[in-house]
Amino acid sequence: MRRFALIALLVACGGAVAPVATPADDTPKEASIVVTEAMGSPHIGEAAPDFDLSDVNGGHVKLSSLRGSVVMLAFVTSWCPFSEAEQPNLQKLADDYRGKNVRVLAIDIKEPEVGYRKYLGRVPMAFPVLWDQTGDVVASFTPAHAQPDITDRSTVLVTSNLVIDPVGKIRFFTMGDTAHFDAKLVFARRTIDAVLAEGG
């Protein structure tokens, strides 16, 4: 405590003291907000709701058709700076797990086409970016008591990430956490590794 006090004092006074944390390592010590049973369904341990959504090219993905693979699922929008910061790291995750039975999907939440295309246009992404035009799919994933103060319920899961195991069960489910923002998806990768290890 006393040591901390001294550092805080020197920092406060503009003294030449090195910062107390390394800014380059921005991985938070704890995971983003974890979706728990108390927030309602679905939550970790439950089956992921099925969906069948199209992408911009007219292709479509049915979640249940991916049984047997590990699915990394990200809910995104073009307007959220956290979604934007995470975007290149989703592609990097897809690259790093290529050939390892991991499928990456992003779902753009209820945006007009201009917003959806803005998201698509930012970073080249070699995985399906699906378009939930009506918001029905995100609604089926939104726990009723998560962020109860947010009135537009379709925005509760912006920058949420899920890992779904080969039998369709949710193994990782976090919501956008501004104070513990895991832009590099380190915590999701840990779960993916653990689920892959089970299969191996």
Add this chain to the structure above:
Amino acid sequence: MLCCMAGLTACGAAPRAALETPTWERPGLGGAVRPEMGSPQPNEVAPDFTLPKTAGGELRLSSLRGSWVVMHFTATWCPYCDAEIAHLGEIANDYAPHGVKVVVIALQEDHDRWVSYSKERLLPSVTAVEDKTGAVALTYAPPHAQPSFKDRSQVAFDTTLIVDPHGVIRLFLLPDTAHFDPKFGGVRGELDRLVGASRSRAGAKDAPVAADVLDPEDVVRVDAHRSLSAIDVRLEIAPGYHIMSDHPTDPYAIATVVRAGSVSARFPSGQDYRVGDKILSTFSGSIIASIPSSDLVGPVTVRYQACTASRCLAPITREVPTN
């Protein structure tokens, strides 16, 4: 007294502050910026700006010196900001009697969209300004906060600040969705502590009670008399008010200056004014400042900032004729 509160934030008082629980570990303040994130930080002067007001005209932040200011960066697309915005108006209403002003800064918004949104969602007690380019937001983005953001101006969105009557940041909160409180409980707690605490100290003992907010010019009655060897300037300070002395012992305080041409007045000793564990040098009641020259012509200039125990008025520079 409140005008002197900033003194507590200076380095002289840091050992005590540092031994207290860090701001971000206190309830409702988990989003507080950390020292390692870089500037701006609490205890630094809030970056000044001039932005167009949604209602017309311009707002310069430094023109609000003398008042406590709550600042909040918002955007119409941000669901958390949307849940908060009505409660900013409640803060403005609840704390207006304490001299607190609330300024909301719309970040990179289309003007028409913001106008219709703010008409519907924002109480008129809040001053709305628009940072169309994000240039001002950029000055409120600590360089090591949200390191993954490429557009650095976005670091400031949904942040909340408390700025004291000297323009010094006293609280700087980044959004914290894990402990989301749209009613700003943490900010209100800090306002109570910062503004309310100084009020209750003022109410103690038998300190004279200040008249309800006076015009800065009305707080100090000034007249100047020429004698053979000096110009004697009498300052009569209204009951319940004080001004800083000519040597206020506080880097943020505005020193009282009385001069004729380039010649400054000599003052009596200041009176000790206690704020927490810090003692400031002030004047109250009636004092005479003496300019040691009688052959100067032209008016006498007087500069001061007047404060009560709970708020400070804008600094003022006046010209006083001699007789």
